[in-house]
Amino acid sequence: MDKDTTPKKGQSGGTPTIGSVETSYTVIDALQKLNTATVTEVASEAGLSKGGTFKHLKTLQQSGYVVREENLYRLGLRFLDIGGQLRYNHPGSRIIKDKMQELAVETNETSIYTVLENDRTTTLFRESGNRGVPTRTRIGKRLYPHETAAGKCILSQHTREKVERIFGGGPLPKVTDNTITDMHQFMEELSQVRERGYAYNLGESVEGLVAIAAPLAPDGKVLGACSVTGPYHRMKGDPIDEDIRTTLLSFVNELELSIAHSDTF
Missing domain, CATH: 1.10.10.10 (Winged helix-like DNA-binding domain superfamily/Winged helix DNA-binding domain)
Incomplete structure (x- = not known):
């Protein structure tokens, strides 16, 4: 042989x-x-x-x-064919894509839909509003989950044991000076995310960029997370602009209802 x-x-x-x-x-x-x-x-x-x-x-x-x-x-480009099919087969993909486009238009920023696979977040949809700025994310881009608001949302629904397994129990990889690297601190962050229903990324993936994300969980099943990201000077608030937070949560709620009552779920 x-x-x-x-x-x-x-x-x-x-x-x-x-x-x-x-x-x-x-x-x-x-x-x-x-x-x-x-x-x-x-x-x-x-x-x-x-x-x-x-x-x-x-x-x-x-x-x-x-x-x-x-x-x-x-x-x-055969890889593109495979990736396109995988994205198409994601539950509610057509509904999610349309809603991400609406969210980008409504906020004028960049909207992103993210899933967790093999211990990394992957971008499935990315739409840019009139003021949307370039980010590290592109369709198919994989990132450490602790550095993104979407990743925090998804991990907040998992047990501590699973979160620790993803990172091997050691310090979390540092991406920027703002990235949380201490496991205990990160678990406290996930607890807060679970309690309030949304997560922040305050320059933890790219310096100067912030994001807010909420988990997408039709009928209680977490599929991924929707986020809005933009430069700090436009989205700053407590810690992010309240109008953007309200808009995101409203869109996610509508999206969950649409998917739950669709033929694709």
């Missing part, structure tokens, strides 16, 4: 994995970071041999997941 396809012990938890598949994921991650690159550049970024990297790129190319243009490789 070819050794690249022999199951081996994974690095996390000792779970048996397939080496060649892990290598392909490493090549994909490297190519995503580089955008377009030669075989040599991908191999260097991935920490693999040039010959092995070429074989994986060739295999991915034949499957439509990688495109070669002269001597440069890039990820193919």
